[in-house]
Amino acid sequence: MNVMAAQRWDFRGGIITALTLVWAILWAFPLYWGVISSLKPDSEVVRPYIELWPETPTLENYISALTTTQIGAWYINSVAVAVGVTAITIFISMLCGYAISQLRFPGRTALWWLILASFMVPISALIINHFVLVANLGLINSWAGIMLPQLIHPVIVIVYKQFFDQVPKDFREAAVMDNASEFGILFKIYMPMNWGVTTALSIVCFIWTWNAFLWPFLSVTRTEMMTITVGITQVNDAFGVYYARQLSAAVLAGLPVALAYLFFQRRVTEAITLSAGIKG
Amino acid sequence: MLRNFRTERLVALVLVAPFLAVYLLAFVYPTVQMFRISFTDAPLIGAGRWVGLDNYLRLDNDPIFRRAVWNTAYFVLMTVVPGTLIALLIALGVSRLKGRFQALVLALFFLPYILPVSVVYLIWDWTLNFQFGIAMHVLDWLGIPRVPVFKSRVWFLPAVAGVTIWWTAGFSILLFLAGLRSIPAEIYEAAALDSSTRWTTFRRITWPLLWPITSLVFTIQLILQLKIFDQVYLFSIGGRPNDNMVLVYYVFQKAFQQNQGGRAAAVAVTLFVLVVVVSVLQFQLLRFAERRRR
Numbered sequence: 001m002n003v004m005a006a007q008r009w010d011f012r013g014g015i016i017t018a019l020t021l022v023w024a025i026l027w028a029f030p031l032y033w034g035v036i037s038s039l040k041p042d043s044e045v046v047r048p049y050i051e052l053w054p055e056t057p058t059l060e061n062y063i064s065a066l067t068t069t070q071i072g073a074w075y076i077n078s079v080a081v082a083v084g085v086t087a088i089t090i091f092i093s094m095l096c097g098y099a100i101s102q103l104r105f106p107g108r109t110a111l112w113w114l115i116l117a118s119f120m121v122p123i124s125a126l127i128i129n130h131f132v133l134v135a136n137l138g139l140i141n142s143w144a145g146i147m148l149p150q151l152i153h154p155v156i157v158i159v160y161k162q163f164f165d166q167v168p169k170d171f172r173e174a175a176v177m178d179n180a181s182e183f184g185i186l187f188k189i190y191m192p193m194n195w196g197v198t199t200a201l202s203i204v205c206f207i208w209t210w211n212a213f214l215w216p217f218l219s220v221t222r223t224e225m226m227t228i229t230v231g232i233t234q235v236n237d238a239f240g241v242y243y244a245r246q247l248s249a250a251v252l253a254g255l256p257v258a259l260a261y262l263f264f265q266r267r268v269t270e271a272i273t274l275s276a277g278i279k280g
Numbered sequence: 281m282l283r284n285f286r287t288e289r290l291v292a293l294v295l296v297a298p299f300l301a302v303y304l305l306a307f308v309y310p311t312v313q314m315f316r317i318s319f320t321d322a323p324l325i326g327a328g329r330w331v332g333l334d335n336y337l338r339l340d341n342d343p344i345f346r347r348a349v350w351n352t353a354y355f356v357l358m359t360v361v362p363g364t365l366i367a368l369l370i371a372l373g374v375s376r377l378k379g380r381f382q383a384l385v386l387a388l389f390f391l392p393y394i395l396p397v398s399v400v401y402l403i404w405d406w407t408l409n410f411q412f413g414i415a416m417h418v419l420d421w422l423g424i425p426r427v428p429v430f431k432s433r434v435w436f437l438p439a440v441a442g443v444t445i446w447w448t449a450g451f452s453i454l455l456f457l458a459g460l461r462s463i464p465a466e467i468y469e470a471a472a473l474d475s476s477t478r479w480t481t482f483r484r485i486t487w488p489l490l491w492p493i494t495s496l497v498f499t500i501q502l503i504l505q506l507k508i509f510d511q512v513y514l515f516s517i518g519g520r521p522n523d524n525m526v527l528v529y530y531v532f533q534k535a536f537q538q539n540q541g542g543r544a545a546a547v548a549v550t551l552f553v554l555v556v557v558v559s560v561l562q563f564q565l566l567r568f569a570e571r572r573r574r
Binding site: 012013016017023024028031033037046048050090091092093095096098101104106111114117125126127150151159182211213229246249268273274280 | 285286288289291292293295296298299300302303305306307308309310311313314317324325353373374376383385387388389390392394395396397398399401402403404406407409411412414417438441442446454455458478496500502503506507510514517523528531532538541544545548549551554555559560562567
């Protein structure tokens with residue numbers, strides 16, 4: 001802070017900053033409380049007073065969550081589905097965004113309108129017909145079945161199109177002069193120039209898919225095929241009233257996305273601002 | 281030249297085909313089917329008889345549907361306006377901070393948004409647990425009798441709304457921060473030279489310049505909250521879902537628990553129409569705000 005700013009520092013401004021800080025701590029407190037409770041032995045969790053730090057920290061709850069539930073299988077399912085949806089969505093959206101941005105072809109406007117229109121459709125209203133479709137394809141209780149309806153992310157096509165629009169035309173013209181093919185232009189010039197966007201969109205797409213609840217919940221009936229987000233809510237009986245074990249399962253389910261966010265903080269916020277800033 | 285055009289079309293077709301295939305299969309086809317079966321008495325899986333508008337007419341006298349509409353509206357009312365205002369306040373506070381410190385405080389506010397709904401559910405179910413929840417200790421201190429929040433008819437939706445604001449605020453905060461950053465510093469410097477008070481500066485400069493973002497956040501929230509299901513379903517476990525009924529929950533109940541695909545589709549179409557109307561209004565509102573700004 002420089003001298004000028006220090007001089008202008010005022011009492012009321014300081015109060016607002018302090019309030020913001022206190023508010024932030026209170027805001028995150030339930031998260032802290034959940035994590036800390038998951039590290040307490042059963043006897044400590046249900047004490048009638050507040051204990052901000054476990055007296056005897058233990059990993060017992062985590063071990064029992066890992067051994068008494070199928071959390072391992074749920075992890076594998078979640079990773080497979082989230083990676084699959086992300087890879088497919090990013091790939092097909094990039095190809096489509098490139099075509100709409102750089103190529104002239106019949107039906108281009110109609111396709112663009114279809115993408116814009118899909119913004120308006122509440123995907124959760126389509127659950128009945130998604131279920132019928134996936135059941136008819138014989139994909140209930142399968143990774144492909146969980147993935148299929150989650151491949152609809154119009155935002156990603158639109159973000160790609162806008163980024164490809166911004167690449168200067170000179171690059172394209174030079175490449176055409178060199179007899180590069182369209183695929184060469186896309187994969188050797190346009191895609192590397194937009195790696196940042198691809199990374200950002202991939203991370204948020206992964207987080208969205210990992211967190212999806214309604215569709216994975218509907219399309220899976222067998223416990224071992226559940227994603228972790230669904231799994232941890234369906235096994236209350238297995239835990240009985242062992243709150244600490246439920247919380248440790250919750251921590252395990254939230255950990256990958258929380259870590260992804262903490263590592264790629266800037267990319268995540270960038271991608272979210274990008275995808276929300278799109279106004280059609 | 282002519283040859284080039286033809287290859288261009290062919291390449292475009294190849295590039296667009298995978299995306300189009302997914303969209304036709306998972307988006308266009310289900311949407312068309314949703315409308316079609318809403319006019320039949322089909323079960324969840326299988327064909328049904330054409331019944332015309334019967335499914336829609338029945339909704340008019342359906343008390344649970346009415347409750348679903350009312351609860352959805354109530355929920356939207358409790359989340360959208362307060363959620364937008366809280367996010368704006370937080371963004372104003374966070375925007376004063378600098379560098380790493382700002383990133384840290386933002387992370388505290390933003391982290392809940394990143395978590396899956398079931399984690400949010402377990403954490404709040406624990407925090408507000410009637411017997412052992414930390415919130416109940418606070419009520420004890422304050423001398424307020426404990427409330428079994430998620431088993432109470434009166435407190436269920438307000439509590440879920442509060443949890444939802446906590447969960448989703450991070451997204452709105454980000455948008456507001458982006459908006460605040462795009463306001464040029466010179467404008468504030470000019471205001472400071474005029475020795476304008478903090479409140480006047482906010483009312484005359486920040487608020488009008490932030491209006492397009494506010495309306496964007498507001499309508500994104502509106503569309504999102506109309507589709508509320510996950511939290512209501514999870515917090516209703518072991519409770520009384522029919523009292524807490526919302527529109528998507530009703531679609532789920534009709535289709536998957538009562539095996540009435542046609543009736544469920546009529547509810548889904550109603551929701552669909554609601555969301556489309558709100559989206560169109562949003563578009564108009566944004567355009568209006570844009571024009572007013574110029």
